[in-house]
Amino acid sequence: ASGRAAPVTPAAPGLTDQRIMVLARGAAGELWVGTRNGLNRVDPLSGGVVQYPAGPTLARGLSAGFITALMLDGENRLWVGSYGGGIDVLPAAGQGDAILRVGITQGLPDGTVNALLQDLQGQVWASTDNGLARIDPARMTARALRRAEGVVFPTYWTGAAARTERGELLFGGAGGMTVVQPERLQTWTYRPAVLVVDAQIAGRSVPLAPGSAALLDVPADGNSLAVEFSSSDFSAPERNRYAYKLEGFDADWVAADAARRLAAYTNLPPGDYRLRLRASNRDGQWGERELSLSVTVRPAWHQTWWFRAALALALGLLLIAAVAARTRLLRHRQLELEHKVRERTVELRAMHNALEEKSAQLHLSSVTDPLTGLHNRRFLSDHIEQDLAASLRRSQETLAAGGQGFLGS
Known part of the structure; x- marks a missing residue:
């Protein structure tokens, strides 16, 4: 101020x-x-x-x-x-x-x-x-x-x-x-294409057909795949960006930079895949043309459909044989049990008849005098009440019938 x-x-x-x-x-x-x-x-x-x-x-x-x-x-x-x-x-x-x-x-x-x-x-x-x-x-x-x-x-x-x-x-x-x-200063509008530098299967370079018709056939005994790629924008290659995705295996795109331009996979499950590649220019704008490579991974002998079918059939036959053997064993045990039950039933029936015979003999000896063979006092005490009651019923019936005849005359 x-x-x-x-x-x-x-x-x-x-x-x-x-x-x-x-x-x-x-x-x-x-x-x-x-x-x-x-x-x-x-x-x-x-x-x-x-x-x-x-x-x-x-x-x-x-x-x-x-x-x-x-x-x-x-x-x-x-x-x-x-x-x-x-x-x-x-x-x-x-x-x-x-x-x-x-x-x-x-x-x-x-x-x-x-x-x-x-x-x-x-x-x-x-x-x-x-x-x-x-x-x-x-x-x-x-x-x-x-x-x-x-x-x-x-x-x-x-x-x-x-x-x-x-x-x-x-x-x-x-x-x-x-x-x-x-x-x-103009915007860099060049949209690059993707170039495959090298493709290797089991560590060995393989030739590729041009364009999307290229096919990579991966054998079962060499299940490793590596694809090196680049961009056609060479004005500032260190600034280019990349992305790749193996459809059927990768859920999302995998980002890559200029320092690592490689898509590598090992131990892929047998099947058909599609490797998609894309590249950007130096300003990070993606190219309009993707490169797509078909990939087929061959199955090992134990991964083939016929081996799996044969294995399933063998397991099925083994299961059927096991069930049949188990059924035979259970049937054999059932027959043995039935035989034992029948033998035991015969034995019990014989024992029952013997007991009944012994009981009758004991009863007879209990009411018979062993010297005379006549009925003894026990027999008399067991039967006198029954005989007396029967005599009284017959006497009463006789008296009743005579009284009705007298009144009628």
Whole structure:
């Protein structure tokens, strides 16, 4: 306010770190101070400081604390580049507190960002330790630019960037300066085909017919298959991506990169399969033409249908024989049991008759005098009551009949 320079000492209170790396002025006149350990928003009038520490899980936390670049875009959002943490985008005033992030996952070629610029079309450019990147601020996705796009310097210096009046972007790097004319950068639209470099069965290379008519016949005694593939986009082969899927075996596509362009399988079950291959260009766009190879895995002798049918038949006959043997054994045991029952029945019947005979003899001897052979007193006591009762009944019947005759006369 006085028009004089006011030095800020290393001991200035409230800053996250005294080692200041980069400065930027905000839309409302605030001062953004990037340090080696976090970002700070300083009010030049009151001297108040709001800290933005390192730690994505913290309130106002950044991806990394070593701040290397600051840039205010056309929407008054602050772009924060860091060492190893990519880019954090702080919203403008009144647009909430959510911090957007752009890193290697979103397409940056490296996590260390050395400078940030916005071109006249609104795209954001970043220089890194591994080339340049153009960022779409609407989608927060990055397109890496390297030697294939004319970027010959792999490493760029912190803060070495500027935009000319004509809209050219200048980045200083190890070896010189890169001049970017953003309007001349075209999207790489070439859609590559998939090329088979080598196919091996049981460790031996085999020739392949061109196109989708190729057939890989895998014998039972050499059940291993390996197919090496490539892309027809040779402009930046290290950036090509690949995917393969063995239909009938793989549930999903298997991703592969330029360092390992190989689909390998061992001990596949017998049957027919189809190996599908696809490749991308250097910008990660998949080619429109897949390559499909037919694969037949021959069964071993013990895996053939006739062996399994013979085995099933033998097991069936064995089961029938076992059931028949068991039935014969049970029938034999039943006959033996019936024979034993009949023998025991005869024995019991003979014993019963003998007992009845003995009982009759005992009864006869109990009512007969052994000397005279006549009935004894026991016989008399057993039968006298019965004989007396019978005599009385006959006497009563006789008297009753005589009385009725007298009354009738």
